Amino acid sequence: MKKHTPSTSTTQLAFGQKPRIPWVSKWRSVHLSLPEKASVAVVGGGPAGSFFAIRLMRRARERGKEVEVVIFERKQEVCFYRPAPFSSWEGCNYCAGGLSPRLVEALRNEGLEIPEEVIESRASEIIVHADWKSIPLAVPEGRELLSVFRGSRPRERAMRYVNFDTWLLNLAIEQGARVITAEVVSIRYSDQGNPVVSYRSPDKSEENAAVPDESAIRLSGITTSTESTREFDFAVVASGVNRRPGMDVRSDPLLATLGQMMPRFRPPKVRRAVIVEMTDLNEQLRVIEGELHFIQYGSKELHVEMASVMPKRGWITTAILGKSVDQAEPSSLLKIVEKFLELPHIRRLIPYRSKLVPRCCCNPNMTVGAAKHPFGNRIALTGDLAIARLYKDGLYSAFLTSSALADCVLDCGIDERSLRRKFGKVVRQMEADNRYGRWIFRLSRLMLGHPTLSRVLYLAVIMERMTTPRERHRLAPVLWGVASGDASYRASLVRMLHPSSIWQILTGGVFVTIRDVLTEHIFGLDWTGIPRYMTGVPVERVEETRRALFAVQGLEPPERAPDVESMFSIRIRAGKQAVLRQLGAFGDPERQYLKPRLLKIRRLKGKPNEVGTVIRYDVPLARLHFSVALEKVEPERYLLYRIVEGLGEGGILAFMLDEFRPGVSLLTIYVGFDFPRGRGMGRIGWALARWLFPDFAHHVVWNHSLCQIRRLAELDEG
Ligand SMILES: Cc1cc2nc3c(=O)[nH]c(=O)nc-3n(C[C@H](O)[C@H](O)[C@H](O)COP(=O)(O)OP(=O)(O)OC[C@H]3O[C@@H](n4cnc5c(N)ncnc54)[C@H](O)[C@@H]3O)c2cc1C
Numbered sequence: 001m002k003k004h005t006p007s008t009s010t011t012q013l014a015f016g017q018k019p020r021i022p023w024v025s026k027w028r029s030v031h032l033s034l035p036e037k038a039s040v041a042v043v044g045g046g047p048a049g050s051f052f053a054i055r056l057m058r059r060a061r062e063r064g065k066e067v068e069v070v071i072f073e074r075k076q077e078v079c080f081y082r083p084a085p086f087s088s089w090e091g092c093n094y095c096a097g098g099l100s101p102r103l104v105e106a107l108r109n110e111g112l113e114i115p116e117e118v119i120e121s122r123a124s125e126i127i128v129h130a131d132w133k134s135i136p137l138a139v140p141e142g143r144e145l146l147s148v149f150r151g152s153r154p155r156e157r158a159m160r161y162v163n164f165d166t167w168l169l170n171l172a173i174e175q176g177a178r179v180i181t182a183e184v185v186s187i188r189y190s191d192q193g194n195p196v197v198s199y200r201s202p203d204k205s206e207e208n209a210a211v212p213d214e215s216a217i218r219l220s221g222i223t224t225s226t227e228s229t230r231e232f233d234f235a236v237v238a239s240g241v242n243r244r245p246g247m248d249v250r251s252d253p254l255l256a257t258l259g260q261m262m263p264r265f266r267p268p269k270v271r272r273a274v275i276v277e278m279t280d281l282n283e284q285l286r287v288i289e290g291e292l293h294f295i296q297y298g299s300k301e302l303h304v305e306m307a308s309v310m311p312k313r314g315w316i317t318t319a320i321l322g323k324s325v326d327q328a329e330p331s332s333l334l335k336i337v338e339k340f341l342e343l344p345h346i347r348r349l350i351p352y353r354s355k356l357v358p359r360c361c362c363n364p365n366m367t368v369g370a371a372k373h374p375f376g377n378r379i380a381l382t383g384d385l386a387i388a389r390l391y392k393d394g395l396y397s398a399f400l401t402s403s404a405l406a407d408c409v410l411d412c413g414i415d416e417r418s419l420r421r422k423f424g425k426v427v428r429q430m431e432a433d434n435r436y437g438r439w440i441f442r443l444s445r446l447m448l449g450h451p452t453l454s455r456v457l458y459l460a461v462i463m464e465r466m467t468t469p470r471e472r473h474r475l476a477p478v479l480w481g482v483a484s485g486d487a488s489y490r491a492s493l494v495r496m497l498h499p500s501s502i503w504q505i506l507t508g509g510v511f512v513t514i515r516d517v518l519t520e521h522i523f524g525l526d527w528t529g530i531p532r533y534m535t536g537v538p539v540e541r542v543e544e545t546r547r548a549l550f551a552v553q554g555l556e557p558p559e560r561a562p563d564v565e566s567m568f569s570i571r572i573r574a575g576k577q578a579v580l581r582q583l584g585a586f587g588d589p590e591r592q593y594l595k596p597r598l599l600k601i602r603r604l605k606g607k608p609n610e611v612g613t614v615i616r617y618d619v620p621l622a623r624l625h626f627s628v629a630l631e632k633v634e635p636e637r638y639l640l641y642r643i644v645e646g647l648g649e650g651g652i653l654a655f656m657l658d659e660f661r662p663g664v665s666l667l668t669i670y671v672g673f674d675f676p677r678g679r680g681m682g683r684i685g686w687a688l689a690r691w692l693f694p695d696f697a698h699h700v701v702w703n704h705s706l707c708q709i710r711r712l713a714e715l716d717e718g
Contacts, residue, residue: 030377030415031413031415031417031418032377032378032413032414032415032418033413033414034065034067034233034234034409034410034413034414035233036065036066037066037067037068038065038066038067038068038233038234039067039068039069039070039232039233039234040056040067040068040069040070040232040233040234040235040236040409041070041072041187041195041197041230041232041234041235041236042069042070042071042072042177042235042236042238043072043184043187043197043235043236043237043238043239043254044071044072044073044074044237044238044239044240044383045071045072045073045075045165045169045172045179046073046093046165046238046239046240046383046398047093047164047165047168047383047395047398047399047402048238048240048382048383048384048385048398048401048402049071049073049172049236049238049239049382049383049402050071050165050168050169050171050172051168051383051398051399051402051403051406052236052238052382052402052403052405052406053069053071053172053175053177054110054112054168054171054172054175054177055110055402055403055406055407056069056406056409056410057069057172057175057176057177058175059406059407059410060410063410065410068178069172069175069176069177069178070177070178070179070180070230070232071169071172071177071178071179071180072179072180072182072183072184072197072199073169073179073180073181073182074181074182074183074184074243075151075181076181092150092151092152092153092360092362093150093151093165093240093242094150094242094245094273094275094362094364095150095275095319095364095394095395096147096275096308096310096317096318096319097120097147097148097149097150097164097310097312097317098145098146098147098292098308098310099114099145099146099147099148099164099395100145100392100393100395100396100484100485100486101139101143101144101145101484101485101486102393102396102485102486103393103395103396103399104143104144104145104146105143105144106396106399107399112171114146114148114164114167115167117159117162118148118162118163118164118167119146119147119148120146120147120148120149120312120313120315121146121147121289121290121310121311121312121313122144122145122146122290123139123145123146123147123290123291123292124138124139124290124291125137125138125139125290125291125292126139126145126291126292126293126294126480126483126484127291127292127293127294127349128294128448128479128483129293129294129295129296129297129345129349129448130447130448130449130454130457130458131297131345131448131449131450131451131454131455132451132454132455132458132532133454133455133458133532133533133534134293134345134348134349134533134534135457135458135461135462135476135479135534136291136534137476137479137480137483137484139484140480143484143486145292145484147292147310147312147317148163148164149163149164149312150163150164150165151163151165151166152166153277153360154277154279154315154359154360155359155360156279156359157315180199180201181201182199182200182201182228183199183200183243184197184198184199184239184254185198185199185200185227185253185254186198186253186254186257187235187237187254187257187258187261187379188257188260188261189261189378190231192231193377193378194231194232194233194378195231195232195234195235195261195378195379196229196230196231196232197229197230197231197232197235198227198228198229199227199228199229199230200226200227201226201227201228233378233414234378234379234409234414235378235379235380236379236380236381236382236405237258237379237380237381237382237385238381238382238383238385238398238402239254239385240383240384240385241267241268241270241364241365241366241367241384241385242364242365242384245362245363245364245365246272246330246362246363246364246365247365249267249268249270249365250267252267255267255385258379258381261376261379262373262374262375262376262379264372264373265371265372265373265374265376265381266371266372266373267371267385268367268368268369268370268371268384268385268386268387268388269367269368269369270365270366270367270368270369271321271326271365271366271368272321272325272326272328272363272364272365272366273319273320273321273325273363273364273365273366274318274319274320274321274325274328274333274336274337274361274362274363275317275318275319275320275361275362275363275364276317276318276333276334276337276358276360276361277315277316277317277358277359277360277361278315278316278317278318278356278357278358278359279314279315279316279356279357279359280314280316280351280354280355280356280357281355281356281357282353282354282355283314284351284352284353284354284663285311285313285314285315285316285351285354286661286662286663287351287573287661287662287663287664288311288349288350288351288573289311289313289661290311290661291311291349292308292309292310292311293308293309293310293349294307294308294483295307295308295309295345295346296441296444296445296448296449297345297445297448297449298322298324298340298343299339299343301339302322302324302336302339302340302343303322303323303324304320304321304322304324304340304343305321305322305323305441305445306320306321306322306391306441307319307320307321307322307340309346309349316356318337318340320336320337320340321366321391324336324339325363328363330363333361333362333363334358334361337358337361341356344531347531348531348533351573352573352714352715352717352718353717353718366388366391366394367384367385367387367388367394368388368390368391369387369431369434370386370387370427370428370430370431370434371385371386371387371427373420374386374387374424374427375416375419375420375423375424376416376419377414377415377416378414378415380405380409380419380423382398382401382402382405383397383398383401383402384397384398386401386427387401387427387430387431387434388430389430389433389434389437389485389489390434390437390438390441390489391437391441392437392482392485393485396485397430400426400430401423401426401427401430404422404423404425404426405419405423407422408422408423432490433488433489433490434489435489436488436489436490436492436493437489439489439493440482440489440492440493440496441482443496444479444482452513455509455513456505456509456510456513457475457505457509458509458534459508459509459512459513459516460475460504460505460508460509460512461475461476461479461508462534462536463508463509463512463536464476464504464508465536465538465539466536466537466538466539467539468539469539469540470538470540474495474498474500474501474504475501475504475505477495478492478495478496478501481495512696515696516696516700519696519697519700519701520700520704522597522598523596523597523598523599523697523700523701524596524597524598525596525700525701525704527704530704530707530708530711531707531710531711532707533570533571533706533707533710534570535568535569535570535699535702535703535706535707536568536699537567537568537569537668541567541569542567545567545569545656545668545670546567546670548656549652549654549656549670552632552634552637552638552640553632553640561672562651562672562673562674563673563674563675564648564651564671564672564673564674564675564695564698565670565671565672565695566669566670566671566672566695566698566699566702567668567669567670567671568668568669568699568702568703568706569666569667569668569669569706570666570667570706570707570709570710571660571664571665571666571710572664572665572666572667572709572710572713572714573663573664573714573717574663574664574665574713574714574716574717575663575665575717576636576657576659576665577636578713578714578716578717579657579665579667579709579713580609580636580657581713581716582709582712582713582716583608583609583639583655583667583709584608584609585608586601586603586608586615587601587602587603587613587615588603588608589602592708592712593704593705593708593709593712594701594702594705594708596701596704598619598620598621599617599618599619599701600616600617600618600620601615601616601617601618602615602616603615603616604616604627606630609630609633609639610630610633611630611631611632611633612629612630613629613630614627614628614629614630614644615627615628615629615641617646622688624646624647625645625646625647626643626645626646626647626648626649627643627644627645627646628641628642628643628644628653629641629642629644636657637656637657637658638654638655638656638657639654639655640652640653640654641653641654643673647673647675648673648674648675649673650673650674651671651672651673651674652670652671652672652673653669653670653671654669654670655667655668655669656668656669656670665713667706667709667710669702669706671698671702
């Protein structure tokens with residue numbers, strides 16, 4: 001072990017200022033390998049530091065090489081899964097805690113299975129918010145999108161010591177790493193050209209001294225000295241960009257000392273974010289469990305470029321980036337959160353009865369660029385301090401950079417040239433991909449936040465879903481790749497700008513938008529005050545829903561689809577009774593939905609939701625009418641109306657209710673009928689009727705009504 005006399009001299013140079021280090025030129029061109037029984041310092045016990053340590057020690061063992069790894073972690077609250085009586089002064093790693101499918105897969109391939117108790121939620125879908133309507137994207141089969149807490153904040157969380165970073169650090173310890181809870185204040189070269197780490201251990205407070213669990217003290221290796229130094233064969237700096245949340249990376253003293261060792265090093269570009277952990281006093285969050293929300297726009301008052309809302313059991317983690325955050329004073333962070341929660345698209349995602357209370361909130365940096373030359377002889381930077389994927393997947397980036405660094409250290413060497421060639425390649429590749437990312441986010445922000453463009457995009461995606469089997473989808477996978485981080489930005493941009501995607505947006509999006517807007521105009525449908533939700537049924541569900549519908553009647557579905565067949569469904573965050581109360585208003589003069597201009601709908605006889613009730617539709621302009629009679633009711637499941645006279649006689653209108661998840665109902669509406677064939681003028685008349693009231697008109701009218709029904713049922717329940 002090479003011990004050095006403690007030194008506190010950390011002459012500060014600005015980045016770009018060349019230090020005088022006599023031996024640097026002498027050593028620059030020399031090839032250096034990790035020696036036998038090498039000692040490696042890892043500054044920072046966050047994911048990047050732990051990933052590096054785990055990989056290095058595993059691979060070294062495979063090669064029969066002995067390596068000593070010492071991780072320095074400044075957080076004192078590293079208590080390895082066991083609640084300790086000493087309180088923390090800091091216990092968070094300032095992150096939303098989304099684990100991308102690529103990271104989950106990569107960890108599994110490394111044999112690192114995330115324990116169930118660390119997983120806070122498994123997302124079943126990402127909801128991409130767009131001004132017109134949000135687009136839910138189901139997590140594809142075989143992929144996993146998880147959320148975790150990175151640290152022991154918020155304090156009120158039960159089992160707060162069980163978290164992702166602690167789990168990883170534990171794994172590093174299991175592999176043989178030693179953790180010292182101390183803050184590294186500087187790194188410099190010794191006269192032999194080895195990195196010398198100076199670190200400050202926390203004073204043993206009385207509280208700390210009272211820790212009953214001896215192993216916690218042994219593992220953490222706390223010493224009573226205030227500052228120590230130690231020389232290593234190689235140093236990895238994985239201290240992230242938030243030694244203090246939101247610190248100025250260009251004037252950070254530790255980074256300045258790195259600038260002296262690596263004169264061409266420049267820290268990465270960072271951007272401030274707001275992150276807030278909220279709890280719901282009314283415990284309503286279970287209705288959004290499994291959802292992960294991705295937002296790319298705010299309002300004129302609140303400039304949001306990127307945000308995520310992640311429910312985690314009784315908690316909800318929200319991260320926000322944008323101009324409003326860039327310019328915010330720390331004192332106004334909660335105001336920003338308040339304004340964010342008031343945005344119409346955020347209001348519609350939070351359950352009506354929720355009462356969200358922030359428990360902790362801070363203003364950390366997010367890496368949005370690449371560091372320049374994050375390596376020198378016997379030293380390299382990894383994780384956020386080197387580079388991160390733009391706005392996404394920082395943990396996967398930490399895994400990639402740290403794994404590449406560990407491999408490079410063992411296989412290629414620890415001199416600057418070897419590090420630049422092998423490890424630097426990974427950083428450069430990520431940097432190049434981020435350039436595509438910038439274009440993707442510019443384009444998607446423009447589309448998602450614009451009232452008309454977002455409608456075009458939404459309709460293009462939904463038309464694709466309603467008409468094309470999932471494996472042939474083109475647009476949804478692009479959105480999924482961008483929102484989940486499951487594809488490279490380059491691949492996503494290429495798919496986004498592919499001529500077939502553009503063609504699909506033009507036909508499925510532009511054409512259908514024009515058609516729907518005109519139809520809404522004709523029927524006088526006004527969206528003011530009505531939140532909009534997806535109502536289209538994917539093509540895979542049509543057959544299954546049709547079968548279920550006919551099975552209730554004890555029949556096989558007909559071989560031929562009727563002339564008009566439409567199916568729409570909507571999720572409602574309310575119990576079935578609240579939805580049925582709304583369906584009971586069908587035909588009532590006081591109902592608040594299904595009131596299109598040109599159509600008169602009224603109940604002729606019977607009572608709400610009772611067999612025998614007859615509801616008549618009149619189309620005065622075309623002198624058409626038809627009536628539907630409630631033929632069958634299955635309590636809390638099914639209402640079947642039959643067309644008993646007029647246009648479409650014998651056809652059906654059915655309402656089906658399912659439980660989507662606890663507290664959320666799925667209402668599906670099925671309309672199916674044939675136009676009478678007629679003869680001569682009659683035939684022409686029916687052809688005209690069909691032309692006047694085509695399939696899509698049903699969709700437009702019911703889409704509006706379903707969104708109203710959802711709002712009313714949720715208000716009723718609330
Ligand atoms: C608001 C926000 C939300 C995010 N959400 C996500 C997300 O949902 N999913 C995702 O994949 N990524 C997300 N990220 C990115 C992710 O947090 C980072 O990419 C990731 O934390 C990088 O890991 P790291 O180990 O490099 O750095 P860090 O996680 O910052 O870890 C650095 C560690 O070093 C320690 N340390 C610092 N200085 C010293 C020192 N001088 N001495 C000793 N120890 C020190 C720190 O205490 C810390 O434990 C988010 C980032 C932000 C800002």
